[in-house]
Amino acid sequence: MKGNTKERIIESAKQLFADQGYQKTTIMDISRQAGLSDAALYEYFRGKEDLLIAIPDLWVRELLEDLDEQLFGIKGAANKLRKFLWWYIRRVEHAPLDAKIVYLHLKTNSNFLANEVYSNVKRLYSYILDIIEEGRSSGEFRADLMPNLARDVFVGTMDHLVTRWLLKDRSYSLFDNLENIFDIVMDGFKSNPSSGNRRTHETIPLAAEADVQGSEKC
Amino acid sequence: MKGNTKERIIESAKQLFADQGYQKTTIMDISRQAGLSDAALYEYFRGKEDLLIAIPDLWVRELLEDLDEQLFGIKGAANKLRKFLWWYIRRVEHAPLDAKIVYLHLKTNSNFLANEVYSNVKRLYSYILDIIEEGRSSGEFRADLMPNLARDVFVGTMDHLVTRWLLKDRSYSLFDNLENIFDIVMDGFKSNPSSGNRRTHETIPLAAEADVQGSEKC
DNA sequence: ATAATTACCTAATGTTATTAGGTTGATTAA
DNA sequence: TTAATCAACCTAATAACATTAGGTAATTAT
Numbered sequence A, B: 001m002k003g004n005t006k007e008r009i010i011e012s013a014k015q016l017f018a019d020q021g022y023q024k025t026t027i028m029d030i031s032r033q034a035g036l037s038d039a040a041l042y043e044y045f046r047g048k049e050d051l052l053i054a055i056p057d058l059w060v061r062e063l064l065e066d067l068d069e070q071l072f073g074i075k076g077a078a079n080k081l082r083k084f085l086w087w088y089i090r091r092v093e094h095a096p097l098d099a100k101i102v103y104l105h106l107k108t109n110s111n112f113l114a115n116e117v118y119s120n121v122k123r124l125y126s127y128i129l130d131i132i133e134e135g136r137s138s139g140e141f142r143a144d145l146m147p148n149l150a151r152d153v154f155v156g157t158m159d160h161l162v163t164r165w166l167l168k169d170r171s172y173s174l175f176d177n178l179e180n181i182f183d184i185v186m187d188g189f190k191s192n193p194s195s196g197n198r199r200t201h202e203t204i205p206l207a208a209e210a211d212v213q214g215s216e217k218c
Numbered sequence C: 001a002t003a004a005t006t007a008c009c010t011a012a013t014g015t016t017a018t019t020a021g022g023t024t025g026a027t028t029a030a
Numbered sequence D: 001t002t003a004a005t006c007a008a009c010c011t012a013a014t015a016a017c018a019t020t021a022g023g024t025a026a027t028t029a030t
Helices: A005-020 A027-033 A048-071 A077-094 A096-106 A116-139 A147-167 A180-188 B007-018 B027-033 B046-069 B079-092 B096-106 B116-138 B146-165 B178-190
Strands: none
Touching: A005 A027, A005 A048, A005 A096, A005 B096, A027 A077, A027 A096, A048 A077, A048 A096, A048 A116, A077 A096, A077 A116, A077 A147, A096 A116, A096 A147, A096 A180, A147 A180, A147 B146, A147 B178, A180 B146, B007 B046, B007 B096, B046 B079, B046 B096, B046 B116, B079 B096, B079 B116, B079 B146, B079 B178, B096 B116, B096 B146, B116 B146, B146 B178
8 A cells, every 4th residue: 555554564563562462462463453464564574573672662762852842941950850750751641552562561572772772761861860960060959969879769760650550551640649759759869958848847746647648738 | 200390390491581581482492401391391380471470479479478577676667668678689689580580571471460479569569668657657757758659769769770780681789879779769758857967968058949940739 | 909190201283473485566777 | 668677465385382182101099
């Protein structure tokens, strides 16, 4: 047909991989859903693995292109990290199938590290490192905060949220409580202005809300 | 031979899965390394997937048994979390093949959530939740710290460290910088004793965080 | 001693990824 | 115009596995 065959294959594969998993999806499943024979698929991709990698490759590339623009004009390291998180989480929510493949099916693959997807993901995360370094030299973050470790905390938390959301079949919004989680992480980063802590307004006489755990704050 | 056939199979599978990945390891690889025919393996396991799950199942069960004892007698939530982290990281370093299967090859599997391994991992993590709750009610942690979110930060960071270490072929020690990372996370948890902060030896003249705008509730 | 059971085996069977080797119809080169 | 090339497919192998069928020989139970 037209030149959209490759896209049809990718779209079919994306759905099927995310839905049934990589192993349980057959080439026949994919080529049939794309309206082709098995053999024809091999005109577009070297094989099943190649196809698996092609999907997130495209997505991560898009992310990378968008990121600069998103952060443009935002002042302050904490604000930038915040923007990064909100932006990323929204992208994940809008492309859950791509995210699922990246988070659940790609790490399994031995070629992952050698792959371009991986280096692009690293580039994405290196933005975080830069922001943290900026925050440290401006004094917004603690002077003794090691940037690479702070990045590990940030990325680790973020990835954990996404992974669990995907495993739980995205049955809730990723934005639930995002604000609070971000605050917890940031509290570990920020300088301690020897007084007036943003969060000390409660200073509960403790023991009071022993068992409150669902709905918090205010 | 003796009654150790099942163990031999598990040991072979563990090595091969961790080394070549689940997909690229064949039943023949495993049964041959265990000194058996393919068919004999099916006397011990229902199939390849069943075998994959049997490995971490055993490991996680052991972890769970050991944990109570490890935490016994430790006072204070932060100290308990510290002990948990150090204990867990050491267990991972001592059983990297099991860890690799849990972290890289298991999530892929669609049966994972329905599986007992998953519920045991959850039970492991629920200890963390309990400790954090204890820390909050004792006043050691901030009163407005939502325990489940704090757990996400803790677990997320921990899992991130382990995952990267595994992906990088365990080419360094997981304990490098563990102390510093732990401190960063704890700083987000702990109450701010309106003075004398452990890390404030720098006490930057602030002014840098003039532009904090992030829609701060309350 | 005989029946049942254990711990294996070899040889199918069926599913899949991948390849060989076309066909068809359009485009280009002579 | 006609012959050659190429693109975009196809059907039908091939070969690698996972899994099953059906058997054997040795051990254990009755």
